[in-house]
Amino acid sequence: MYYLGEALLQQILQDEGEHELTELEETHREHLRETTQNLVEHRPPASPQEKQSFRISERFVELTVVSTNQFRLPSEDELIETGVKHEDCLQEKQRNLEQITLNKLFRFSRFVGCEPHAVMVTGVPGVGKTTLMQKFVYDWVIRKIYQRFSYVFFFKFRDLNQLEEVTFEKMILQKYSYLENDLDIILKDPQKLLFIFDGLDESKHKVDFKLSHVRNTKQPSNIGEIVASLVKQSLIKGCYILLTSRPTKLESVDIRVFQRIIEIMGFFSDERQRYFKVFFDNEEFSEKAFNAVKKNDILYTFCYIPSFCWILCTVLSLCTKDQPSSSKLCGESLPKTLTQLFVTFVANILSNHSPNQESVMAVLKCLGRMATYGMENQILVFDQLNLRSLEIITDNYLFSSFLIESHEPSVVAFLHLTVQEFFAALIHYISFDLKKLKQSLEEALLGGRCEIFLRFLSGLSDSNTRSMLKSQGTLSTDASKVVISWLKQNIKDALENKKCIKSKKRLLNLFYCLHETRNKLLVVESIGSTQCLDLSKVRLSPLDLAILAFILESCEETDQLDLESCNVQKEGLNKLVPALHTVKNLSLRYNLLKDSSCEDLASAIGTNKKLKKLDLSNNYLGGSQFFNLAEALSSPQCLIEELLLSKNDLTSDSCFHLVSAIKNNQHLRKIDLSTNKLEGLGLDDWKTALSNQACRLEELLLNRCELTSNCCINLAVLIEKTPTLKKLDLGNNHLAGPHFPKMMAALSNPECWIEELILRFNCLTHDSCIHLASAIKHNKSLRRLDLSGNRLEGDHFVDLITAVFGSECSIEELLLQNIGLTTSSCTKLTELASGEVIEPCLSKLDLSHNNLSNEDSNRLVKALLIKELIT
CATH class of the missing domain: 3.80.10.10 (Ribonuclease Inhibitor)
Structure with a gap:
């Protein structure tokens, strides 16, 4: 350990120290400075033709990066799954996840017990992988990080795709031609070399890390073999490699070759707010814009993606362009759904450019064909061969509003994956084809990675949303009817298969689609007014619960809502509570609710005149805030008949508040307090409350409550003085002892009407x-x-x-x-x-x-x- 500490110290000093550079090293750094010092942002609509350029040191907003060895299964949409994980990371990053900064990527890794030579950076589309790599190179150029490297080589797979068979040396010289005379000397000191390859998922060449065929720098090979050989250290042993990729790509490659894998989680709340401040010149307006977006759960959740933030801020600037920059943002005028956001984005671009309608429709059809082809073939970057096969020429200036050209203008990509998915959905409403639409719907649902595409299809079924594009031509109402009919049938099928986790997850995804439609009548027609909704054992994020709230509010009444083991916590519960007034039976068993949630639960009880059964078993509600929940039970508005609070860390103090609250409750028939630490239960209070004429309690469950023989004295009085009590569960306690006969004597009393007595495991x-x-x-x-x-x-x-x-x-x-x-x-x-x-x-x-x-x-x-x- 002492040796490791000494080595680490020397490495840190070397990375941070000032070293005299050769003329060639200066030339190389200057070249990289020119290509990385500016952040180029796509120009917003109605702005000058030139793209906007900013100093990366001024515009860059720090991204949250964590060290992880876990990757998602292919059953989830990348963007949605990361949105869920993003909130979890807030709690977990201090315990299970190691937050990591750029200057530590190649430091000693405790997971593999060595200094990493190959590092993988992963993250969903648009989360900032390329920008982070650009910042990494720029920080190296200005001597901020990793001065142990004499040369850093930065490549993008979308550019390397243009190369067929090439030698390793020619691959370098193709981009860094000024190194031609000295490259042999440079490669002889591999420990001072770092190679960065950005966008593994965009590579058209197969990269198989199990193989490493290339062992000579002059050996012609394809790019995939060269990269694999570098990572496996067979080409130039001792060099350092940094790759980026989408998570889904890593499902098909051998990731064991990487000594460190990190994931970019994007923006947390503070970083999102800073992005808004950086985007808008006016601080007052940026704050109001951010607060307005924060009220919309879906839009705010997707703000963890920098690219999405750009689209959202662009739309906000367009929505308020005719108002003073400091004016109050009108919540009613802002998009309410993901579909409305993208429709607004596209509509404003088209209206600002004001071309003729025929030209616009032609461009939209081309974009739709591109997007559909890309989705079907998992293509994000389109080369000239792709474009020619689709008969698409991108010289119309409208294309530049939705597509990004590479440094080499021969390849293009959509601004963001969601933009591609939006156009893939929109084309079905522009050029309606019944067979193709049905096929797209079924393939998207079965594929499990096209939830956002389905949401766009659903959102466009809303006539008000479609009307935002009416100036560009009529969108098909037939497509809308097909989508709505498909939604109804699939929701029905998912509801009928209630016990299957897969069906429950599918149902939740369909709820998102219903939310996009903003059609409450459709919700009622799809679900029914007295439906049992069972999402038990499906991990629900706060956003999921906000969507569920919309579904519940759309229904007049829901017989049963089962959210057992759904990871419901305070934030999510807060979003759900306003909609619980429609639920008759609610189960929140086995969640992570703490006593801080008692106020929200109390609110749900106080506003719900239908709730008959509330199951809160296996949570952590015992604590100083429990009195809020207890007081709600005493409200005349409370009609709960069955309250289950087993295994909640309740104490005798908790019971004091509970007893006081139910003293005059005429509706409560059953209370389950099993598996709580109720020794010294305060049974004096219980017997007083339950003997009150207003109380109609019939079942009292005190299983595993650490009761002893001393409790039998008060239990005896409770039995005698509670004429309505029919069932008493005292199992798994320790009632054997000198006072047990007193409780048995109470059972002999003519005033005792107990029908069921449980005394199992009482010694x-x-x-x-x-x-x-x-x-x-x-x-x-x-x-x-x-x-x-x-x-x-x-x-x-x-x-x-x-x-x-x-x-x-x-x-x-x-x-x-x-x-x-x-x-x-x-x-x-x-x-x-x-x-x-x-x-x-x-x-x-x-x-x-x-x-x-x-x-x-x-x-x-x-x-x-x-x-x-x-x-």
Whole structure:
């Protein structure tokens, strides 16, 4: 470790130190300075023809980069999945993810135990991979990072695609021709060389990292083989390699060759806000614009992507171009959905350029053909061969508003993947073809990577959204009808297959499509007004819950909403609460809700006049804010009949607030407080509350609440003074002890109307059987008794059995699992059943897990005239 520390210190000093440069090194740095010092942004509509150029040091907004070895499965859309992961990263990056800066990319990696020579930078389209690499090179040029490298070579695969077979040396000289006379000398010191290759996913050559054919710098090969050989260190051993790629590309390559893999997460909230400030000149306007966008969950979530931020800010500037820059942004005038945003973006470009309608439609059709071809063939960069096969000539200046040309004008790409997907959807409304549209819909749904494309198709079904493009020509209403019909059928199919996780995820994606339509009537027609929505075990982000809120608000009533194990947390719950007034039964079991969510839950209870059952089991609601939830139960607006709070870290203090709240509640019938630390339960308060005439509680579940024999005193009073109580679950406690007889005496009281008593696993012994037998003889209401898991076998067990088979007993169901039953007791049971006794009420007797012999079991079956005997 000491050696490692010394080596690391020397490396840091070398990277940050000033070194005298040769004339050639100065020339190389100056060349890279010229190509990286400016950030070129695509020009907004109605601006001068020239692209906008900014100093990268002034315009660059820091991106969040984390070290990770995890990649998404191909079942999720890249942009959506990262949006979900983005919010998770806020909580996880300090624990499981290592946030990393540019100057540490090639520092010692604890995951592989060495200094990395090959590093992969991954991120979704538009998240800033190329810009980050440009910033990396520029920072090296100005001596800010990695001065250990004498030469950094920066390549883009979209440019390298133009090269067929080429030698490694010619590949370098093709871009850095001034190195021709000295390249042999430069390559002899590989430890001072860094090669950057940007856009692996755009390479037309196969890059197989399992192979490394090239071992000579003068050997002609294709670009894929050269890059693979560099990474595998077979071409020039000791050099450093930095690659970028979309995550989906890494699913098909061997990533084990990289010693460090990092992912660009894009912008978090502060970085998004800074981008707005950088984009707009007026600070007051930028703040208002940012706040307006923040209110729209979908648009704000996608702002983690820098390219999307540019599109959004461009649209905002267009929406307010006729107003003073500091004027108040009107929320009603801003786009509400992803589709409306892109329609506004396209419509403004077209109106600002004001060409004739025929020219516009021709360009839109060409863009639609390009986009569709790219999606079908997974092409992001179109070369001249692609364009010729599609019969597209991009010399019309309108193309430059939606496409980006490479440094070599022979290849083009859409501004962003979402722009490509938008035009792929729009073409179906411009040139309607029933067969092609149905095929696109089905392939997009099955593919699992075209959720945004589906949202655009759905959003364009809305006539108001389409009307924004009406000046360019009529868009097909037939396409709209087909999409709406398709949505209805697929939602119906997903709802019918409720138990399948895949169907639940598909249903959630279709909810996003419904949201894009902004058609609440369509929601009702698709889902129905009394539908059970089950999304249990599907991980839901705050954005997912905002979409779900739209669905619920569109319906008049929802019988049941099951969100068990959905990772619902405070932020997401806050978005869902306003729509819960339509839900009758709500399950939020097994989520990560803490007591800070109690205020939101209280709000949901206070505004919901339909909610009958609320299941909050297996959360973390116990705490100082629990009183908010408890107080809501005392509200006259609260109509909850069943409240489940098991396993919530509740304490006796929590119960104090709860008891106080339900004292006058006339609707509550069942409370489950199982698996909470309720020793010292404050049963004095419980017995007072439950004996109140206004209280109608019928079921009280206190399983695993750390209750002891001392609690039996107050439990006895509670049993006597609560005439409405029908079920009492006291299982898995430790009630055996000197005060247990007092509780049994309470069961004998004529005022006791308990029908079901659960005492399983309470450390009861055969001595307890005497008191149990007495209670059974005198109680006229008890129908079900569970004594499983206690060690009842012994001298007094016979008293219990005699009482059960006596004429006074009203028990219909007796559970005696795992009580240590012996052959002697089994014989006694048989004798009692065969003797001259009145036939008991008992219809079910469970004696399982008692290790009875086959002989004992057979005798019992013959002797006991019981409908259901389990042995």
